[in-house]
Amino acid sequence: MSDAISPLATPFPALPAIAGVTPRVARAGYKDWGRCDLTYVELMEGTAVAGVFTKNVCCSSEVDLGRQNARLGKARALVVNAGNSNAFTGYRGREAVEAIMAQVAGSLGCAKEEVFVCSTGVIGVPLPKDKARAGIEAALVAEPCGWEEAARTIGTTDTFAKGATATAMIGGTKVTFSAIIKGSGMIAPDMATMLGYVFTDAAVSPAFLQESLSTANLRTFSCITVDSDTSTSDTVLAFATGQAGNALLVDANSPGADAFAAALHDICRQLAHLVVKDGEGAQKFIAVSVSGAVSDESARRIGLAIANSPLVKTAIAGEDANWGRVVMAVGKAGEPADRDRLSIGFGGTWAARDGQPLADYDEAPVAAHLKGREISIEVDIGLGDGRATVWTCDLTHGYISINADYRS
Template sequence: MAKTDDKKSRLSDAEKLKALKKKLKKLKAALKETAAGLEARAEAAVAAAVKPKNPVSPLAPARFPDLPVIEGAEFASGAAGVKYQGRTDVMLVRLAPGTAIAGAFTKSSTRAASVLDCQAKLALKQDTAQGAAIIVNSGNANAFTGKNGQEAVDAVTGGVAKALGVPRERVFSSSTGVIGEPLPAERITAVIGDLAANLDAAGAAGAARAIMTTDTFPKGAAASFEGDGGTINITGIAKGSGMIAPDMATMLVYVFTDAQIAPALLQRMLSARMDQTFNAITVDSDTSTSDALILAATGKSKAAPITDLRSAPARAFGKALSQVMLDLAQQVVKDGEGATKFVEVQVTGATSDADAHRVAMAIANSPLVKTAIAGEDANWGRVVMAVGKSGAEADRDRLTIRFGDMVLAENGWRAPGYDEGQASAYMKRDHLVIGVDLGLGRGRRTVWTCDLTHRYIDINADYRS
C-alpha cells in the first residue's frame, strides 16, 4: 500500500491532469448513455399515452365522389357526443311519402337492438303513403345491452318520429361502435331538432362522415341510367373497416334511388345482389352484431314504375344497383384496418359455386396468406394450404394457382416456368389477383380481401380506449 501511495506522490502535475481528464471522459460517456436511455423511456411513455392518429388508407380513392341528388331524400349530420365530444357522430335522413324500403342485416345471433327493430318493422306491411326516416349513430353499437337497448331505440326513433311527423314504424335506426355499453339515447334525442332543421338534399357526403368509426375515409358511390321516360339515379354511402366478413359483411350501408318500385320487388332486387357484393368481402373473418343495409326508393323519378323483373328498365336498374353495391363493398375492403394491399381471389373449376365460395373465403381469411401478402412474399404454398383446409372438394393433381397472369403451380407441382423473381415483383403491387382453378367443374366465385399488417393489431388492441 505504501509503494502505491509513494508512486502516486511521484506523478507530475501533467500526469495527474491527464488521469483526471480520462476519468472525466468516462463520466461524460456514462452520463450521455444514461440521458439517452431516459430520453428513450420518455418517448416510449409519450407514445403509449398518446394514441397515434389513424392515417388514411393508401388504397383510398383520390376523392369522395360527386353524388347525384335523390329527390325525396334529405340528409343532416351533427355532433351528439355519443362517445367523443365535438365529433360528428349522428346522421338523419328524411324520406318523402311514397318511399319503399328494403333491407339486409347481419345473421349474428347477438344482433344489436337496432337491427332487431329494423327487421321487425320491415316484416310489417309497408304504408308507403307515409314518409320515412333513418337515424344512425357512431361510437356505440347498442348491442348486448338487454332491454335497455330496445328502450334506447324506442327513445331515438320516437324522437325522430315526433320531429318529422312520421310514424315510428317508419323510422329505422342503426348504431355502430363499442359493444356492451348502454347507448346514451338522451344525447341523440337532444340534437334531433337541430338535425331536422338542417336537412339538405345535398347532405349525403356529411352523412357519410358522420357514421365513420375506425374508417379512414368516407365511402360513397353512385350510378345513373335512362329509364322508361326519365333518368333514374342511385346513390349510396357506407361505413366499414374492421370486423368484416359475410352475413352481411359487417358494415352500415344506406342506398337511395328515385326509382318507382314496390317494396316487395325492391327487396327481391336487393337480396339477389348480396352474395356477389357485401357477402363477397372479408377483412378479418369476424361478423358484427350491427350489420345493416337499408335501400330506399323515393319514387320521385319521372321514369315509369319498374314492375317486371324481366323488363329492360328492371335489368338496367339491377345492373346499376349492383355497381353501387360492389363499389361500396370494395371501398370497405380498401379501408380494411391497416390494409396496404387490395386482393381479388378468383376461384374457378369447382364442383359447385358453394365449393368455390368455401375455397375463396379460406384463402381470403387465412392469416398466413394475408401476412405473406403484407410482407410481399410470393408464398403460393400458403394458398395450397388454404385450399386444402377449406372443406371443398379438391384434387392436388388438377389444381392450378396463378398470381396475376403467372402460373405458379399446376399438375400437383410447381410450374416448370415458375420465376421467383417475377412472382416477388408482382407482390409489390397494391392490387393483387390470386387465381385458383380446381379443375373439377363449373363452379366459380370471386371475393375481395386485404392484407393483414401490424397496424390491424395497433387499432384493435386498444379500440375501446
C-alpha cells in the same frame, strides 16, 4: 375518422342529390369528441325500403327491429348513431331505439315502423336516450348537408369517407343512385360494423327492391372480409323514392328491371370494395378469383377460406408468392377439391398447375405484381363450372397495432 389515412383510399366522388332524400347531421355527443355523430335522412312519402342484415345471432336491437320493419317495405327516415353500437345492452338498449323511432315518427306524422335506426361504436353501453333525443331535435332543424358530410358522420374508425354512385336507364328514364358506407374492421371496444345506405330516385316495388338487394349482396357484401369477424350490427339498407318518373318496377319481368338490378349490383360492389380498402392496417387490396369449383357457392366458400387465412394474408403483406399457403387454404375450406387438379396463379401468371409447381414458372412477373397495391390470386379447382370472386386486404402490423395496442 382516424388521422392515418389508408394508402388504398380514394377521393370521395361527386354524388348527385336524390330527389326525395334529405340528409342532415348533428352532434349528439355519444362520445367526448368535437364532431357530428348523428345522421338523419328524411325520405319523402312513398319511399320503398329493403335491407340485408348481419347473421350474427348476438345482433343489436337495431338489427332486430330493422329486419322486422324492412319487411313492411315503407320508409320515411333513417337515423344513424356513431360512437355507440347499443349492442348487448338488453331491454335498455331496445328502449333507446324505440324512443328514437317514436320521436321521429311524431315529428313526421308517420308510423314508427317507417323509421330505421342504426348504431355503431362501443358495445355494452345502452345508447343514452337524452343525448339521442337532443341530437335528433337538433338534426330536425339543421340545414341539409352533402353526401360527404353524411358519410363522415356515420364513420367511426374509418380513415376516409366512402361513397359511390351509379345510374340506369329504365325505358327512356334515367334513374340515379347515391350511396354511403362505413366500416373498416373494427377498433376496440367496438364491433366491426359495416353500415351502408343506398338511395335512388327509381320507382320500384319494395319486393323487387329487396330481391335486387339480396341478389347483389350475395356477390358483393357477402364476398368481402377484413378479419373474418362478423359484426353484431352490420346493415345495408336501400331506399327508393320513386321521383325519377320511371314506370314502376314491379318485379324482374318489368321493362328495365335488369338495368336497375345491374346498377344496384354495381354500386354495392363499389361500396364493398371501399370497405376492404379501409380494412384495418390494409396496405394491399386482394381479389381472389376461384373457378372450376363444383358450384358458385362452393367457389365463394373456397375464396373466403383463402381470404380469411392469416397465413395467406401475411404472405401477401410480405409480397411473397407463397402459393403453398393457398393450397392449404383450399384444402381446409371443406369444399370438394382435388389436390392433383388444383392450379394457382398470381396476377395472371400460373405458379402451379394440376397439383404441381410449374417447371417453367417465371417468378419475375409475379414478384413485380405483388409489389403493387392491387393483388389478384387465381385459383382453378378443376372440377366444375362454379366461380366466384372475393375481396380482402393483407394482414399487417397495422392490424395488430390498431386492435392490440388499445385499452378499453
